[in-house]
Amino acid sequence: MLHSFSYVTEHLGFCGTIKNSPSDFIVTEIEVPEHMRGDSRAESPQEIHEAPLERSGLCLQQPKKLRADQPAAVCGSRDCGGAVPGPPETGPARAGGDCCTSLNKMHCENEPELKCSPEEANILDSLLGKPRSELLSKFAYELKAAWNCNANASACEFSLGPILDKKNRADLHSAIRQEFPFLVTVTKDSEMTVKGNADYRELCQLVTEKEANDFFKFLDAKLENSTFSFEPDGNKEHRKVVHHFISRKFGKLLETKSFTVTNTNDQPNMSIIVRFREKSWSRKRPTGGLQENQDLYTAFTLQKENLETLEAIGFLASELGILISDFSYTGIKDKKAITYQPMVVKKVTPERLKEIGSRMEKKGMRIHNIHSACQHLRLGQLKGNHFDIVVRDLKHHSHDSSADLKERICEAIEKVKTKGFVNYYGPQRFGQGQNVQTDQIGLALLNEKMVEAVKLFFTPEDTDDPVNKAKRYFLQTEDAKGTLTMLPEFKVREKMMLRALNRYGINREGCTKSWLNIPHSMRIFYVHAYCSKIWNEAASYRLKTYGSKVVEGDLVLSEDNNENFSVNDKVHIVTASEESAKKYSIHQVVLPMVGHSIKYPSNKVGQWYHERLSKDELQMCKFRVPPLQLNIPGCYRPILKNVQNLSYFLEGSEKELKRIEDNYLNESKVSLHISFDLDPSCYATVCLREIMKCDF
Structure with missing residues (x-):
């Protein structure tokens, strides 16, 4: 390749x-530290939900919200990162930083100490610049001091000025709310202002400040299947007030339940647990409270030898009697290697996973470091x-x-x-040595040639093992039911597709249903393989045409070569004067992974992309495949x-x-x-x- x-x-x-x-x-x-896994900025361009595979690229996909019908953010703009749910604010007259002048004169006992962690300070510094970040911290400090003195500071606002880039605004909303949970952010005509969160202050009248902080951080993170527990509370009437507060303010988004806990003296007590409501389209939750298997996550390290990642997951799913979609992982690892990678499986206890360990060793796998977890992993989260x-x-x-x-x-x-x-993307990305490579299947899917894609998927290799015999039989007979009986149990993907083909037939509808029968991350894997092939060819063309010189029309990262910047506005087209001044180095040049939301170079490389896509009949492709629920926004990947x-x-x-x-x-x-x-x-x-x- x-x-x-x-x-x-x-x-x-x-x-x-x-x-x-x-x-x-x-x-x-190399794992992402556990305390950072909930950070939305760790989103991968190839996340399981409709994003490109590579975290090294610049993803254009915004992090998915937990619910499509969640309440509007406090800010009046849709591009807000989803602040504390509530009705949109009309917003008082802007006061900028001057409103807090009166707060400067207040000297209260036990003033709150607001200190950013170095990591959080760096995020705000990078988004706002250090001087403005320090002014924000000062505003937050003085507002909290006024609250602690019972002063009325509800009308006080601090202006961050115009933030034109939509992604920057979203990142800023999230960073401020995580660092200062008692603040809300409001956007009007691209100008962002910050003010006190009245809901936070009301909750502080009911629970401790630490609980209020942790609750609003939980609310902002919006981690699916996560929960939050208030401190044990033996007062039934007080618990009732807390339940009503959350229902009144966040009822469309959250649900609460009291459950029994045991204190250090083994005395029973009650506590309130909060979780996000399930999506309306998901299956009903089983009765029996929050501790059902649906909410159970077990993390482990998978060691495998001479196995593909998806093949290994097939073995595990078959042995545990669960779906392959119940496993989450951060990336696909090489087959011809010994690999170690973290995984999370839901609906399986640590004890159950330990039970199958010895049987998995016969398949070339070992399971290490088994422990409970609180959430799944995402592709690219490494x-x-x-x-x-x-x-x-x-x-x-x-x-x-x-x-x-x-x-x-x-x-x-x-x-x-x-x-x-x-x-370059490596040859294993495309199925090294196989008769049909993954990018060929991806191209068929992009062209919505569903039957052709299925037949490519079932094309056998030149061997007589049971799997390839079954594939050969299917292509010769189109007997999906008979092929099912021939395939080993661990070939979970193939079996899932064949069941749909048996039910709906080997036609466009049946083949579409068969692709929908496998997890989204597997469907989009083939499309991303095609996009990767085009990127490889584009990189080769770019280097052969212009070498290591940065030329007019190239795409570069406009601010520090930081791969976490992820929107088109952060990708700059090199001008003729910048070429002459040698302003950029080849290490700053990026090329687009094709998709519907990227811009192309404005030199010969951009023309090459259009001609190359036309060759594959994709000149009119919108890089969305609605029948398969596939959405390919595209991203940017450094050449070197x-x-x-x-x-x-x-x-x-x-x-x-x-x-x-x-x-x-x-x-x-x-x-x-x-x-x-x-x-x-x-x-x-x-x-x-x-x-x-x-x-x-």
Whole structure:
């Protein structure tokens, strides 16, 4: 798939083999710290709900709200990040920062201490700039002081000025509410103002300030299936008042229930638990309270060997008797490797998961670090991956006459360590070596050729194992029911599709139903594979046409090469004067992953995109496939990437190491051990390709 594609470095490289055995290629996922997993800014461009796969790109998809019918935000604008639910504000006359002048004169005992954590301060500083961020903190401090003195500060507002970028406004709404839960944000004609949250102040009359803070942070995070508990409260009348307050203010969004808890003296007490109401289209909850299996999450680390991630999940789902959609994970890991990745499964207890551990070992899997969790994972919700790789059969390229193999290896690694590598999607993305690759299925789906897509999906490989025999039988007979009996239980995707085909037939409707019968994340996986193929070709064309020079019409990140910026306004088209001034470097250049909400380069590369899509009959494609509920907004991906924490050494017998040290052989039995970290969606095989200057 990468044959004849470009390189960014100029060294000669060397030959070798990788993946001689799974233990030669070990992948360990670098997890996002648990306390950050609820942050909406960690959304992946390839999240399970209608977003592109790669977190390394700039996602245009806004985080999905928990409910379509949730109450309007306090701000009067739809682009608000969804502040505390309530009626839209008409808003008093703007007071800017001057309204709080009178508050400056107040000196109350026990004034609240408002200190941002470094991480939260950095978020606000980056969005507002440090001077304005400090003024906001001062406003919040003085407002809270006035409240504590029972002063009337309800009319006081602080203006943040015009915030033109919609995504910036949404991020700012969320950051302010997480840092200062007692504030609300209001947008009018792109101008944002901040004022005290009357609902917060009312709740503080009923519960402690800490409980009020935690409640509004829970409310703002909107994490599906999450719950919040107030402190135990033995006063029934007081609990009733709290229930009524939440019902009155947030009844369309939240529901409450009292349940029994046990204190440190083993004495029973009552507490109020709050959770988000289920979506109207979801199935009814089972009776029996909040502690049903629907709300149960178990986290674990999956170690697998010589298995695809989805194949491993199929085995687990079959063994546990649950759906594959009950599993969540942050990324697809290599098959020909030993990989370690966190997963979360719902409706399964830790004890149940432990029970199947020994049986899974026979399938090439081990389950580690089993523990309870409070929510699912999202695709792309990872910091990156760590790789430990062994390259064997080292030798020179045939065109390299040098005798110094060690020098070639060191030169190659140091060059890539300094300059980076072309950020191609790796061959495993497309089904390396398969008769039908995933991008072909994705193209058929984008063209809404449902029958063709199904037949491509069931195209067998050139082997006679039970799975390929079943696929071959299906294509020859179109006997979905008979094929079902031939497939092993762990082939969950195939079986789900075949059940729909058996019921609805091998026609457009039946094939559409069969695709809808598998989880959304699997359906969109094929479309993203096609988008990835186009990106690879575009990157190669861009580098062959313009090289490492940044030219007029290129797309670059306009503010710091920070991949968390995720809207079109953060992508800038290079001007002629900027090209002349060499304002940008090639590491700032991004290319679009095709979709309905991206902009294209305004140079030859943009024209190439249009011609390439026309070739696949997608010139009029809106990158939405309504029959399959697929929505592809698109994103941006840097052309080049850097490798982090790279280290390496040569291993072999003392004799072999001496021979290579003395430059005696052109090839040897010495192996190269190399370790490094890559950002999410970067491929180790692509990095190795750049180092070694050979395709795998």
